[in-house]
Amino acid sequence: QVKLTESGGGLVQAGGSLRLSCTASGRTISAYAVGWFRQAPGKEREFVATIGQNGVTTVYADSVKGRFAISRDNAKNTVYLQMNSLKPEDTAVYYCAARFLGISTSPAGYNIWGQGTQVTVSS
Numbered sequence: 001q002v003k004l005t006e007s008g009g010g011l012v013q014a015g016g017s018l019r020l021s022c023t024a025s026g027r028t029i030s031a032y033a034v035g036w037f038r039q040a041p042g043k044e045r046e047f048v049a050t051i052g053q054n055g056v057t058t059v060y061a062d063s064v065k066g067r068f069a070i071s072r073d074n075a076k077n078t079v080y081l082q083m084n085s086l087k088p089e090d091t092a093v094y095y096c097a098a099r100f101l102g103i104s105t106s107p108a109g110y111n112i113w114g115q116g117t118q119v120t121v122s123s
Contacts, residue, residue, distance in 0.1 A: 002027040002112055003097050009117030012086055016121070020081040021075075022096030022114060030074035033103045034108060036081045038092035038119075048094070049081060050103040057103060086121045094119050 004010060008020040037049035048069040049060045058070055069082040079096060094117050097110035104110065 001034065002029065002098055004098060004112060004114035006094065006096050006114045006117040007114060009094060009119045011120045011122065014086060014088055014121055014123050016086050017082070017084045018086065018119060020083065020094055020096075020117060022079040022081075024077045024098070026073065029072070029077045029079065029098065030113070032098035032100060033100075034079040035097045035104065036069075036070060036074065036079075037107055038090075038094045040114075043092075045107050046106040047107070050075040051079060052103045052107060056074060059103060059105060061105075074083070082120070083119070086119075088121045088123045091121050092117060092119060093117065 002024045003026045005023050018111050035053050036048040038043050039045040051058050055072050067085045070080045080114045096114045098112040099110045
């Protein structure tokens with residue numbers, strides 16, 4: 001079973017950028033579709049972006065389209081989320097998740113999750 005570890009979170013001012021990493025161990029990440037989700041205090045976990053095994057198929061939430069970019073480097077067993085033009089409403093714990101089938105925008109579609117990394121955007 002693959003294990004996922006997120007990193008790269010932190011505190012950034014509005015308009016700034018961060019790059020999150022989701023690194024797999026135990027198995028190669030290339031066999032999995034990977035999604036990024038986020039959860040703000042008092043809110044449900046919401047979809048952010050997902051990328052297929054081929055690294056070409058991507059889907060983004062409307063709220064991040066044009067600002068965030070998901071990519072993968074299977075040689076490094078890592079999926080990235082580049083976040084630009086950050087807004088205070090992007091503040092949340094960000095999770096990566098993996099599934100053996102194709103992409104999904106629903107958290108219920110993923111059975112492997114990382115522990116999350118905090119992203120805080122100050123105004």
